[in-house]
Amino acid sequence: MISDLLLNFRHLEGLQLRNLAAVNIIVGPNNVGKTTLFRGLQAFALTRSNPPGSADGASLNLDSAIPPDQAFVLRSAHFPDHIRHYRSEFHGKSALPRWVGDDGKIYEQVEDAARGLGGVDNGFLRFVDATELGPMIPINLSQAKRVASRISGLHRHWLSRSYHLWHRRKSHYVEMLGSHHERLDSEAEHLVARLDHVLTGLDGGRLRTDIDRFMNAVVPHIGEIGINRTRGANGTEISVAFHDGNAVRSLNELGGGVEQVLALALVLLAEPDEGAVFIEEPESHLHESAQRRLIQQIKDHRGKRQVFIATHSPIFVNEFPGANVYRLTRDPTTKKTTAHPCLSKPHQREILDELGVLPSSLTQTNCxxxxxxxxxxxxxxxxxxxxxxxxxxxxxxxxxxxxxxxxxxxxxxxxxxxxxxxxxxxxxxxxxxxxxxxxxxxxxxxxxxxxxxxxxxxxxxxxxxxxxxxxxxxxxxxxxxxxxxxxxxxxxxxxxxxxxxxxxxxxxxxxxxxxxxxxxxxxxxxxxxxxxxxxxxxxxxxxxxxxxxxxxxxxxxxxxxxxxxxxxxxxxxxxxxxxxx
Incomplete structure (x- = not known):
């Protein structure tokens, strides 16, 4: 799980999100940068196959909330005990090793064989803030590089196993049998094919039951999910349908809300329980009561994943238990976007004004x-x-x-x-x-x-x-x-x-x-x-x-x-x- 991030991507220069929780709600007006934030994180997850362009000036800093029993502690004869946790900064494809001391100060690794420490395997840590630059701390450079490489790899793996689900979908409601996709893409383009692959696998029976429960919890009485197979001109065509005991309705007849919930159910129930799930506007096409039921399903099936939700819905802001809420604002003069943590209920109520929700349109209490x-x-x-x-x-x-x-x-x-x-x-x-x-x-x-x-x-x-x-x-x-x-x-x-x-x-x-x-x-x-x-x-x-x-x-x-x-x-x-x- 990531505890803090600092992002430089497109117009998001120096955007910081601190003290991230297991579930994080991102709110703000249109065109403030919520989607760009998700796009920036997605870009770094795809650096091998689709590296971000240098024109973006892209860089990413991720701080891990590492459990004490898994903490990466670097110790050597030339390394002080108070310098412990690794911080990774991604700049394009490169990574700068940095270390955080127990005093909160950040040190960066410097390779300098000329200092006479006995060869290229030695180096220094120096305090990042040049105005307070004190004596450099000698370290074993090769050991530092091994630990840095390991944690940097974990961060990249975390990003690569994360899922991004946009509210703008371009699903193919009918696909050809046998189309294989290792994962669901961000626009759910191959939702049908991926679902068919999952349901026909060795664990397909259990997953079908779990997905049915998830879907009926959010959309009551929608029925049981199934894959229809029909013979077409170029082979067997497949599509998703739900049977409620009386009628069979195809996915494209049920609206965007059902399709969106199904994509999220597939990710939470059938994909590896790691990384994060970035969800853009999950309230789209969903009734308010369905939003509340969706919140409960996300809470129940999140597992080890970290969840980030960009939303305009007061339901997600007010009613997601344990979630941290961050409000994005953009300075009209500097065009700089800033994230403001709104962790208390009074702060979260202020968000309702920004969302345009009047007390007369949203009851402040239900009872x-x-x-x-x-x-x-x-x-x-x-x-x-x-x-x-x-x-x-x-x-x-x-x-x-x-x-x-x-x-x-x-x-x-x-x-x-x-x-x-x-x-x-x-x-x-x-x-x-x-x-x-x-x-x-x-x-x-x-x-x-x-x-x-x-x-x-x-x-x-x-x-x-x-x-x-x-x-x-x-x-x-x-x-x-x-x-x-x-x-x-x-x-x-x-x-x-x-x-x-x-x-x-x-x-x-x-x-x-x-x-x-x-x-x-x-x-x-x-x-x-x-x-x-x-x-x-x-x-x-x-x-x-x-x-x-x-x-x-x-x-x-x-x-x-x-x-x-x-x-x-x-x-x-x-x-x-x-x-x-």
């Missing part, structure tokens, strides 16, 4: 859970983590706090003449909203406040009213014991059958030390309970726990729908394995 305050935020996040750990706060859902009775000012899809026109239409904020409200009354009683009693008229069926007076009544005896002792749990237990008072009022009546002012630190107590790591089966025990579990199941289904996720395959809690009701 809003409306709660009364921070205590509910802590507890609900924890409970969702017990039953559906794959759903992440601030990614699949976020919270908004109503402050209790403020719910009265909210409504969904206001109908003129039916509700007050001063109500705030929450679906202008987010179209997927879920309300979690305190009952403010005992178990089985109608909610005490009008807004909660009429919640269905305000926001529809997407709501949760607590089983007892308030959300704290879901705290089990183990939580009460952890916070205030066994005597407090004993005092609270009889009241659980009605739960018709505020939890902290009832607790205060016990006159146990620490309970008199406990209601002033509700959020802190919730944090302590979460850290206690109480088992899910304890949370979900008894009538109140069963209501909690049922409400969470309903809430999880809502969040998954809001995020356009498939229904969960599991029918039991992820933590305690208790079956869902």
């Amino acid at each position: 809003v859970l409306w709660v009364e305050g921070p205590t509910e935020v802590r507890l609900v996040t924890h409970w969702l983590g017990l039953v559906a750990p794959e759903l992440l706060v601030n990614q699949h859902y976020t919270f908004a706090q109503t402050g209790g009775s403020n719910i009265l000012s909210l409504a969904a899809d206001i109908a003129p003449g039916h509700l007050e026109d001063w109500l705030q239409d929450i679906r202008r904020i987010c179209r997927h909203n879920y309300f979690i409200c305190d009952r403010d009354a005992g178990i089985g009683q109608d909610p005490a406040k009008d807004p909660v009693r009429n919640i269905a008229a305000l926001v529809g069926e997407d709501h949760w009213i607590t089983h007892g007076y308030e959300i704290e009544w879901y705290l089990p005896d183990d939580a009460v014991t952890h916070l205030w002792g066994a005597a407090a749990a004993e005092h609270v237990r009889p009241a659980r059958t009605s739960a018709d008072l505020p939890f902290y009022n009832h607790l205060k009546a016990s006159k146990i030390r620490g309970t008199a002012t406990a209601d002033e630190r509700k959020t802190a107590h919730a944090e302590r309970v979460i850290k206690k790591l109480i088992p899910a089966e304890t949370w979900f025990a008894g009538p109140t726990g069963q209501d909690l579990q049922a409400q969470l199941v309903k809430l999880v289904a809502f969040i998954r729908r809001a995020n356009q996720l498939d229904a969960p395959a599991a029918t039991a809690c992820a933590t305690c394995e208790r079956p869902f009701p």
